[in-house]
Amino acid sequence: MSKPRVILLRGHGVTPWELRPWEQLSDRFDIVCLVTGSNRFDSGAVGLETKPVRALRDLFPSGRLGDLAVLGPGDRYLGLERHLEGADIVHSLELGIPWSGQAAALKQKLGFRLVLTVWETIPLLATYRHSRGRAYRARTIPQVDLFLATTERARACLLLEGAPEEKVVVCPPGIDVERFANVERRPEVVVSAGRLVWEKGHQDVMRALAAIRGGLVQGQAPRLLVVGSGPYESRLRRYADELGIADLVEFDAVPYERMPDLLGRASCLVLASLAIPMWEEQFGMVLAEAMAAGVPIVASASGAIPEVVGDEADLFEPGDWLGLARLLARGPSRLASPSRVAQFSAQAAAERLADAYERVIRT
Numbered sequence: 001m002s003k004p005r006v007i008l009l010r011g012h013g014v015t016p017w018e019l020r021p022w023e024q025l026s027d028r029f030d031i032v033c034l035v036t037g038s039n040r041f042d043s044g045a046v047g048l049e050t051k052p053v054r055a056l057r058d059l060f061p062s063g064r065l066g067d068l069a070v071l072g073p074g075d076r077y078l079g080l081e082r083h084l085e086g087a088d089i090v091h092s093l094e095l096g097i098p099w100s101g102q103a104a105a106l107k108q109k110l111g112f113r114l115v116l117t118v119w120e121t122i123p124l125l126a127t128y129r130h131s132r133g134r135a136y137r138a139r140t141i142p143q144v145d146l147f148l149a150t151t152e153r154a155r156a157c158l159l160l161e162g163a164p165e166e167k168v169v170v171c172p173p174g175i176d177v178e179r180f181a182n183v184e185r186r187p188e189v190v191v192s193a194g195r196l197v198w199e200k201g202h203q204d205v206m207r208a209l210a211a212i213r214g215g216l217v218q219g220q221a222p223r224l225l226v227v228g229s230g231p232y233e234s235r236l237r238r239y240a241d242e243l244g245i246a247d248l249v250e251f252d253a254v255p256y257e258r259m260p261d262l263l264g265r266a267s268c269l270v271l272a273s274l275a276i277p278m279w280e281e282q283f284g285m286v287l288a289e290a291m292a293a294g295v296p297i298v299a300s301a302s303g304a305i306p307e308v309v310g311d312e313a314d315l316f317e318p319g320d321w322l323g324l325a326r327l328l329a330r331g332p333s334r335l336a337s338p339s340r341v342a343q344f345s346a347q348a349a350a351e352r353l354a355d356a357y358e359r360v361i362r363t
Contacts, residue, residue: 004361007084008033009092009099012057016045017256017285021174023047024350029357034083045256054078074132077102084110089357093117095161096129101136104143113145113360119282121153121303123160128278145360150283151304171356173283174349177341180292183260187267189225190328193286194271196230199279201272201300203239208325210243217322219329221248227262229253263293268332271299274318281305288344291336298324298332312336
């Protein structure tokens with residue numbers, strides 16, 4: 001008997017860290033992930049069968065100009081129907097994006113089941129989406145057989161979006177726990193990880209260090225390693241210099257394979273996320289990775305962060321850099337329990353996915 005065929009749609013966001021759980025399912029499901037020519041990450045590290053597929057974005061030049069040019073016609077997969085033929089399950093993500101809208105439009109014709117992972121925690125509905133997003137959302141919700149919310153907050157968001165309650169289950173993602181747990185611990189720097197954009201709050205971590213160094217908060221200012229890449233890098237470097245802490249701050253953009261070793265250097269992980277109008281922190285994979293590596297966490301109480309870390313991390317109000325400074329000066333000491341770490345393992349996530357797939361196949 002052939003295994004059920006599962007096609008994963010991730011647009012240009014195919015990443016090895018999100019897809020670890022699916023690698024555990026190859027004995028039960030025939031899993032294929034479609035990868036566009038404009039994928040933003042190294043898909044070569046994904047331990048699944050991948051299939052190249054073209055998207056409209058691939059027809060435009062790389063870089064910012066190409067990103068702007070594709071906004072006019074709207075991005076989408078090209079020739080998606082032939083790639084989905086023979087699928088038993090198509091698994092996409094989020095409501096108001098083209099990949100899900102395209103799959104929803106093809107579902108009745110091709111006869112597959114549609115599963116949707118949702119990280120989003122802000123119920124935008126139609127009012128706060130652009131015109132294409134409203135159309136994708138309206139097309140997608142009625143066609144989804146099962147919604148997989150990564151957090152309880154995402155589940156609540158889906159219910160306000162109009163998803164039927166009986167079709168929504170909480171299904172957190174998973175990481176390679178053993179890979180992070182076996183890292184050699186040599187704590188020496190505070191690590192602030194995430195894209196170098198305003199909403200990740202790296203600037204607040206720098207303010208906290210400056211507050212300690214300047215005597216606003218008593219203590220010894222730690223060294224800081226800012227991990228990530230993005231449009232704010234040059235501004236953050238200038239800001240560190242202006243704050244008088246450039247000698248304490250190091251920047252590094254590391255491939256995912258180096259993250260365990262990098263967390264080995266961390267005296268604590270700081271995730272100082274801020275909410276912006278259309279986004280707040282969702283699950284935060286780096287939180288699970290830090291917990292698995294035995295790294296204490298200091299984080300803002302933004303979005304789903306409190307749900308992910310529970311009472312096993314030190315939290316501060318988003319934007320409260322003085323509160324963050326006090327936590328860093330005191331020195332975080334809370335570590336995640338083995339049971340919380342196990343909850344976010346790739347093996348546990350794989351079992352959740354298998355249960356979800358078997359549920360929709362039976363319907």
